[in-house]
Amino acid sequence: MHFIRSTIRVREVGRAALAIVLSLAVPLDVAQAETAPLELAVKATYLYKFAPFVEWPPIAFATPSSSFIVCVVGDDPFGDVLDRAVSGQRVGDRPIVLRRLARAAPGCHILYAAGSAAQPVHEIIDSVRGTPVLTVTDRAPDGAKGIVNLVVQENKVRFEIDDRAATASALVVSSKLLSLAVRVRPRS
Amino acid sequence: MSNFWKLTPVIALTTAVALVLAGVLMALYIERSYKAQKIDEVGVQAAILASTVAAALVFGDHEAAQEYVDALRVNPEVRTAAVFDASGTLFASYRRSPEARLPAQAEAPGTRVAGDRLIVVASVRQGDAAFGTVYVETVTEPFTRRLERYGVIALLVTMAVVVVAVLGVAQSALGNANAELAHRASDLATANENLQAQIAEREKVEEALRQAQKMEAIGQLTGGVAHDFNNLLQVILGNLGAAQRRLQRDSATGGGEVLRHVEAAIGGGERAATLTQRLLAFSRRQPLAPKPLDVNRLVSGMTDLLHRTLGEAIDIETVLAGDLWRTSADANQLENSLLNLAVNAKHAMLQGGRLRLETANARLDATYAALHEEVQPGDYVVIAVTDTGTGMTKDVLTKAFEPFFTTKDFGQGTGLGLSQVYGFMKQSGGHAKIYSEPGHGTTVNLYLPRLTAAEPAAPTGAAALRASPAGAADELILVVEDDPGVRAFSVQMLRELGYSVIEAANAEAALDSLRRSPGVRLLFTDVGLPGGVNGRQLAERARWLRPGLRILYTTGYAGGPIVHRGRLDPGVELIGKPFSYFDLATRVRAVLERDI
Numbered sequence: 020m021h022f023i024r025s026t027i028r029v030r031e032v033g034r035a036a037l038a039i040v041l042s043l044a045v046p047l048d049v050a051q052a053e054t055a056p057l058e059l060a061v062k063a064t065y066l067y068k069f070a071p072f073v074e075w076p077p078i079a080f081a082t083p084s085s086s087f088i089v090c091v092v093g094d095d096p097f098g099d100v101l102d103r104a105v106s107g108q109r110v111g112d113r114p115i116v117l118r119r120l121a122r123a124a125p126g127c128h129i130l131y132a133a134g135s136a137a138q139p140v141h142e143i144i145d146s147v148r149g150t151p152v153l154t155v156t157d158r159a160p161d162g163a164k165g166i167v168n169l170v171v172q173e174n175k176v177r178f179e180i181d182d183r184a185a186t187a188s189a190l191v192v193s194s195k196l197l198s199l200a201v202r203v204r205p206r207s
Numbered sequence: 208m209s210n211f212w213k214l215t216p217v218i219a220l221t222t223a224v225a226l227v228l229a230g231v232l233m234a235l236y237i238e239r240s241y242k243a244q245k246i247d248e249v250g251v252q253a254a255i256l257a258s259t260v261a262a263a264l265v266f267g268d269h270e271a272a273q274e275y276v277d278a279l280r281v282n283p284e285v286r287t288a289a290v291f292d293a294s295g296t297l298f299a300s301y302r303r304s305p306e307a308r309l310p311a312q313a314e315a316p317g318t319r320v321a322g323d324r325l326i327v328v329a330s331v332r333q334g335d336a337a338f339g340t341v342y343v344e345t346v347t348e349p350f351t352r353r354l355e356r357y358g359v360i361a362l363l364v365t366m367a368v369v370v371v372a373v374l375g376v377a378q379s380a381l382g383n384a385n386a387e388l389a390h391r392a393s394d395l396a397t398a399n400e401n402l403q404a405q406i407a408e409r410e411k412v413e414e415a416l417r418q419a420q421k422m423e424a425i426g427q428l429t430g431g432v433a434h435d436f437n438n439l440l441q442v443i444l445g446n447l448g449a450a451q452r453r454l455q456r457d458s459a460t461g462g463g464e465v466l467r468h469v470e471a472a473i474g475g476g477e478r479a480a481t482l483t484q485r486l487l488a489f490s491r492r493q494p495l496a497p498k499p500l501d502v503n504r505l506v507s508g509m510t511d512l513l514h515r516t517l518g519e520a521i522d523i524e525t526v527l528a529g530d531l532w533r534t535s536a537d538a539n540q541l542e543n544s545l546l547n548l549a550v551n552a553k554h555a556m557l558q559g560g561r562l563r564l565e566t567a568n569a570r571l572d573a574t575y576a577a578l579h580e581e582v583q584p585g586d587y588v589v590i591a592v593t594d595t596g597t598g599m600t601k602d603v604l605t606k607a608f609e610p611f612f613t614t615k616d617f618g619q620g621t622g623l624g625l626s627q628v629y630g631f632m633k634q635s636g637g638h639a640k641i642y643s644e645p646g647h648g649t650t651v652n653l654y655l656p657r658l659t660a661a662e663p664a665a666p667t668g669a670a671a672l673r674a675s676p677a678g679a680a681d682e683l684i685l686v687v688e689d690d691p692g693v694r695a696f697s698v699q700m701l702r703e704l705g706y707s708v709i710e711a712a713n714a715e716a717a718l719d720s721l722r723r724s725p726g727v728r729l730l731f732t733d734v735g736l737p738g739g740v741n742g743r744q745l746a747e748r749a750r751w752l753r754p755g756l757r758i759l760y761t762t763g764y765a766g767g768p769i770v771h772r773g774r775l776d777p778g779v780e781l782i783g784k785p786f787s788y789f790d791l792a793t794r795v796r797a798v799l800e801r802d803i
Contacts, residue, residue: 061267068265071333111335175267195262195333199271 056100061176062157062169063097063104066131069153069167070110072196075128076189079151080113087113092120092143093133096157123147131155132165139163151189166190170201177201215382219375223368230364234357245325245347246318252279253329253343260290260341261333264298272299279343286324287344290331298339313340323347415580422608426630433486434763438690440483441785444476445696448788452703480785485543485627495537495634496781499658502588503527505538506545506564513549513562520559521552528567534588534655540631541655547624548592548651555596555649565591569654582638586657593650599643607641628653675792678706682799683724686710687717687732687745688761693784697731697761697791704792714740714748721752729799734762734781759798761786 066089087110091097105115122138123130123146130152134140141163144154154165166188168179179202185192186206197203256275263271272290276299279288289300291313300309316330325347331339447469454466506525513523545564552562569589576584599607608629625639628651632639636656643649678684684706688694694710701708709724711717714736721727730749734742746758760781782794 065266071265071336072262109336193262193333195259199262199266199268 058171058176059097060100060104063101065169065176065178066101066129066155067105067108067110067115069129069155069196072193073153073185074191074193075151075153079128084112086116087111087129088116088118088127089129089131090118090120090124090127091131091133092123092127093135093138093140095119096133125150127152129153129155130165131157132159132163133157134159134161134163140165147188148184149187153185153188153190166192172201180204182206215378216375219371219378222371223375226364226367226371230360234360237356237360238353241348241353242320242325245345246327249325249327249343249345250318250329252282252285253327253341256288256290256343257329257331257341260299261331261338264290264292264331264338265333269299273301275299276301282345284345284347285343286346287342289342290339291342292339293337307344310342314342316340320347323350418605419580422629425609429486433483436479436483437487437763437784438693440476440480442690442692442696444473444480444785444787445693445700447473447476449696449699449703452788476785485624487630495540495631497535497537497635500534500536500538500541500655501531502534502541502566502590502655503531505541506566506590509542509545510564512546513564516546516549517553517562521556522561524561524563526563526565528565530568531566532568532586532588532657534637535658536635536637536655537631540627540635541653544628544631544653545590545592547628551624552592552594552596552649555594555598560595560648563591563593565589565593567591568657571654579638579640581633582654583636583656587637587654588657590653590655591650592653593648595648598645598647598649599641600645604641604643608639625651675704675789676796677792678704678795678799680705680707681726682728683707683709683726684729684731684795685717685720685724685727687712687714687730687736687742689713689733689735689737693733700788700791701731701795703788704795706795713738714742714745717745718748718752721749725753727753727756729757729759729795731759731761731795734760757798757801759794 067087070087089101089105091101095101102117105117108115118127120127121135123132123143125147127147128151130143130147132140132143132154134143138146139161140156140159141161144156144163144165147154153167155167155169156163156165157169164179164181166181166185168181170177170179178200180192180197180200181204182192182197183204183206256279260272260275262268263275276288276290279285279301280303285301286303286307287301287309289309290298292298295313297309302309314326314328316328318325318327320326323346324344326342326344328340328342330337331341451466451469451473454469506527510523510525517523549562552560556562567589569587571582571584571587573584576582607625609626628639632653632655637654640652640654641649642652678701682705684701686694686697686701686708687710688697689712691712694712698708698710709720709727711720715738717730717732721730730746732742732745736742736745740748742760742762746760749756750758758780760779761784762781763784780794780798782790786794
């Protein structure tokens with residue numbers, strides 16, 4: 020996997036709706052420090068904010084009014100911060116339902132893979148691969164990355180997007196979101 | 208066509224108004240479409256910004272948002288652009304100049320125009336979720352720039368209007384000029400017609416005037432000649448008369464042969480006297496003695512004479528009007544006139560025919576008078592003499608009254624017949640008029656003015672005694688005559704009649720004689736005398752010396768001091784030259800015996 024480092028160039032390409040990946044890979048500065056509360060709150064809001072920029076296939080919903088389900092699998096780092104963030108929010112006409120799971124299960128639309136001893140992150144990712152689930156990872160201990168991988172850059176929460184994995188999961192990620200990503204893995 | 212000329216200004220005005228209206232509408236349309244277009248443009252830009260900035264806004268990427276906002280600077284019309292988040296807080300902004308102000312807080316999505324600024328606020332949405340608003344403020348094209356564009360339209364419209372106006376005005380002027388020309392042409396035609404009529408009228412009048420002047424001139428000439436002839440004839444006839452009387456007394460001595468010659472000479476002289484009489488009549492210088500006259504009686508009294516004159520081949524018909532007005536005229540001259548006309552008629556009817564004499568009352572109006580020279584409107588007694596003869600051509604007709612004009616063969620006529628009629632009628636205050644048509648005959652109308660005074664008509668045709676009344680030796684007569692021949696003859700005749708006579712050659716000598724001879728009973732004087740005192744003045748002075756003195760004038764022609772307008776003054780006794788022995792005897796006796 021090769022990611023570009025120059026954010027500005029990626030954004031320009033994104034405005035042009037072109038996803039061109041330049042092969043300049045830089046190792047992530049991964050700090051497994053205790054996550055600050057503000058950062059956690061931002062990440063909590065990000066979870067549902069991705070929804071408008073991603074298209075799920077119709078089969079992902081049982082009915083047109085089915086709920087939009089956000090799952091947290093593994094050790095939940097958010098606590099009630101996530102509940103507060105999601106509270107009252109909707110994705111289109113769909114109400115957002117929050118599920119906390121120990122193991123990955125079908126029915127999730129956005130899946131935050133926190134991971135646990137029982138099921139590490141990469142297993143969670145693998146278990147939903149190919150299904151219409153937007154997987155989100157955040158500095159997984161095993162280095163596994165979902166379709167969206169949250170990173171912190173210059174004290175700001177940013178994200179990487181694996182568009183190829185998204186396509187494989189029948190998800191369409193908006194170019195607007197891609198243009199904002201610090202790194203994009205193109206579809207092909 | 209004329210409607211078109213009249214309608215032209217209306218059409219031009221309508222066209223001009225339509226053009227101006229079209230120009231204004233076009234400008235309005237352009238203005239509106241320009242605004243709509245601008246609104247669309249700015250709306251699209253705001254929508255693009257809202258769409259592109261959505262993710263940056265959602266994920267709080269100020270840098271990215273700022274880049275998107277700054278990208279708008281390539282459009283010079285954008286003054287301000289800003290992005291507000293869902294809470295209405297300013298997220299990113301761009302200002303072209305420091306003066307450009309940002310809105311204090313987010314506005315509701317929509318479009319508004321503030322002065323020359325166009326402001327569009329669009330909401331930032333992704334899917335169904337709204338995340339904030341974008342604010343784009345642009346400066347519309349400056350009004351002056353737009354005005355320049357409209358100026359071009361206005362200029363074109365103005366030029367078109369001016370062209371239309373000029374065309375309209377020109378057409379209208381042309382139409383008016385055409386109408387005016389037509390009007391003037393019609394006026395001119397009318398004026399021309401009037402002028403032609405006036406010219407024709409004037410030519411007629413001038414022709415009549417020329418004719419009258421010619422007649423007048425001829426009259427003057429013939430009058431003068433006739434006067435001289437009268438004096439000569441007086442001498443000739445007087446002496447012949449004396450010779451005749453002497454020869455008659457001495458007939459026993461065998462003077463019969465000579466007497467016949469003398470009588471023939473007298474006959475010739477008398478015809479000559481008649482000719483001069485006619486000349487004087489034409490020149491209106493014969494002394495007339497007009498008296499109230501019953502024309503019907505005169506005409507019926509003449510029929511016998513006319514029968515003898517015209518012969519058996521010509522019938523005479525008289526039609527006499529009842530209640531015929533009376534007139535005043537010299538009966539002898541009127542008889543002469545009718546005889547002259549009868550003689551002319553006889554010449555026109557050599558194969559026989561009918562002569563008709565008709566009397567009538569006639570009232571001539573102003574119209575008739577205007578058409579005839581020297582005719583006064585009024586009441587007239589008409590004697591119409593009509594023959595069924597050859598008639599006259601128009602050419603002959605115009606010259607018929609001229610003296611010495613005759614259609615008769617040489618030696619058959621004097622050409623003075625109608626001239627005498629003409630002159631006599633004029634002198635009598637009337638006129639003569641000829642109607643004639645070749646092949647159908649001629650009518651001569653004699654118009655004599657109606658007499659309104661209630662004088663009884665004098666009996667005409669009273670038989671005069673042919674015996675010459677004699678005078679007595681105690682009756683002294685003063686003869687005043689400048690012509691020695693006439694004077695000698697007059698003196699001799701009066702002495703033969705038995706009067707005592709003294710004579711004078713002029714007025715001065717006559718007054719001398721009067722003073723020396725108190726026994727003078729009668730002054731017999733010529734009217735025209737040399738030496739500055741005429742017969743009339745002499746008579747007045749003589750009367751002043753001798754009240755009760757009898758006066759008898761003699762003259763060769765009228766028009767002198769005792770004749771006014773062709774008529775003798777009332778109470779004036781006149782004997783015209785040449786007079787006969789008998790005439791003189793009668794008149795002298797009458798004057799002497801008349802009561803004063």
